[in-house]
Amino acid sequence: MSYQTITTDILILGSGGAGLFAALHAKKQAPDLSVTIAVKGLLGKCGCTRMVQGGYNVALAPGDSVERHFMDTIEGGKWLPHQEMAWTLCQTAPERIRELENELGCFFDRNPDGSVHQKAFAGQTFDRTVHKGDLTGIEIIGRLMEQVHARGINKLEEHRAIELIVSSNDGRIAGVLMIDMRSGEFVLVRAKTVLMATGGGPTMYRYHTPSGDKSMDGLAMALRAGLTLRDMEMVQFHPTGLLGGEGTRMTGTVLEEGLRGAGGYLLNGNKERFMFQYDDRGERATRDIVSRGIYEEMRSGQTSPLGGVYISMGHLGPDMVASKFSGMVKRCADCGFDLAGGLVEVVPTAHYLMGGVIVTPDTRTEIPGLFVAGEDAGGAHGSNRLGGNGVANSTVFGGIAGDQMAEEASSIQHHAEPDQHLIDQAIERNLNPMRLNGGSIHEIREDLLNTMWEHVGVMRNAEALSQGLTKIRALRTELYATGIALKARSFNMAWHEWLNLESLIDTSEVICLSALARDNSRGAHFREDFPEAGDLNSSFFTTAHQSRDTYVINRRPVEFSRVKPGESLLASENALPEEVIS
């Protein structure tokens, strides 16, 4: 099978916060090198950074500090974060936010005195979330995208990455094999350095928030390339996803956190509040606790007609709700729901994958020349991500990756020679569904989403996980026996849906295996059969890698390189720095 070859110096996969930042940094560092962004949808339009509502955590204000942000991140992640990753995140965020405003043109909300407004966000000891109303992601991606368009960066839109191609000589990255989704042709993009920033996005759950293009292609490629992932059992559920029933893409999309913060009620099928049975904070408890409370109500059969619970805002006054949450109320109204005055059905929804590729704090991987940043990289968040640390993570590490890639690519004379065998093999594998008789992949997809939701979801136990594992493996067998009826490769959405499913099944199996390996409950991972957090001092993180046809799961001890459980980097709890006191 023939393929086209494109050569660039620096190749970036993905155009969320990490990918766009990397492109801008790389081009600035090395203006003479060619920088190419490849993206599964349109530049800046697919991916999830754009959908950020909350904001950007950064220690800016007097009284706050990098140390305090770091401690919140470590404690939020239940002592599992890679501490150097978390430190890099918190330490670089202030520079990044100044870059976003001063150099790239973002503008965040202000206080009356002209300083930047920082709002409170769950799980943090200081009001440090910079935002632009509740559309922070649009402001950030809008500005980054127009800079990328203006700076002579090459674009490969609607190009799907299917395989990381290394050199047969020395294992260095040589490029990435892709499918041009418009023409259906295979394209090898050769590059001296490559960033994988495709975004995780746990869309293998019946209810999920990430954008529709997300299917874990990046992590599936990483597994095939032999990279080691970590924390893959850590899937964050957002408690209030819209429940619109089957057959609508609205189902699973987020109704924002602030609704509960402002005093919204959650009601079960009998229209009774229930969260106080689970936590003294009621609806204002953290995401994981509220998700489990809702799940428990659902399991006991106390559901709304579509099988979830209700969110109710009307007691706060429909006019107040409509003015304070205008975007959310309008979105619901467009889709036929009355959020301001009525009851809207909600359900916990898979939101973010804390797990990802093991990287160094400067975004390097085990494959020389391959960098990983954003949601594809694991470590910074540990077992739970703080709201507001997602976009900080992608922009901080995307920028670092851009700098590193430019420096390294500048020092390299020749492109590595791609391993022809890998290319041929990948093309064959991707053409397989075309050779089989057409079948119903939608049923396989539905089965996978239900299996993950029911067996590997909000609450887990060994028996359910084992059943889930068997089902996931059976679904892989079924997928490999099911083809695509439509054989023309150009604009073939069914083919891409098949490929999406393959990536989702591979990563689902890894999530399930990792969940089985963690016999305690930390952050987003809750084991009904092991409800305790376990000894913090002997905390471990799970790793996963592919060895031939199986996934190998291991445990590694968390290195407390900056702070140990029971200690704090803050002089004393709640102490303010001297300059503020004086």
Next chain:
Amino acid sequence: MNSNAKTLTVTVDRFDGDTHYQTTHEVPTRDNQTVLDVVTWIQQHDDPTLAYRFACRVGMCGSCAMNVNGEPKWSCRTHVSKVVSGDASLSIAPLRNMPVLRDLSVDMSEFFDKWTQAVGYFVPTKTKDDPLSEITSDDRARAKANQSIECINCGICYSACDVVAANDAYLGPAALNRAWTLMNDERDGARQTRLDAVSGDAGCHNCHSQHGCSTYCPNLLAPASSIAGLKRQTLMNLLPWGPSDD
């Protein structure tokens, strides 16, 4: 109301790369159903060759805009009950004023090229080593900038614009709206360059104030007002006492 037993007759404008044609589909109706859901159902259950585009599902990415009964809309945020006609029919077509790649997928590259031509990007005067600008929350220029800032570049205004339809060089409402936002951004360092860029042959003076853009903007922005602002500013710029901001 349980309407699940009923169907909707949906006509879709198609293009296979060579030929334009139409297909018709009977789509089961549901209580909760957007136009995007209808298009998805057709592709998944009736005609796998149908090409369309979407990403975020919630009106934040602007990937899924299309013409619904002749009007440009975000398909993800358009409930079927709000657009379906009395005879339970719906017509769906790609956005106009952009080349169709396949079926409902259009080529947006010219749209973004014009964004760049209009200098629709920030030109810094400070660096990351400087503190953030102190701009009070009641700052007048900032308030004006904010009025037009929440654009997600979905292309609906561009598709609705009759001037773009008649003159394909015209920069169009989205790019000009972005330019106007930046003209009100006191931190920006290229306002004269931008004003020159938007007042040329392809620029703001082509606008006939027909307000198609402002009528259809799903974010309720008013690109026509932004364009009027640019027109005023370019004219003021010609006066001997120089530009004013209003």
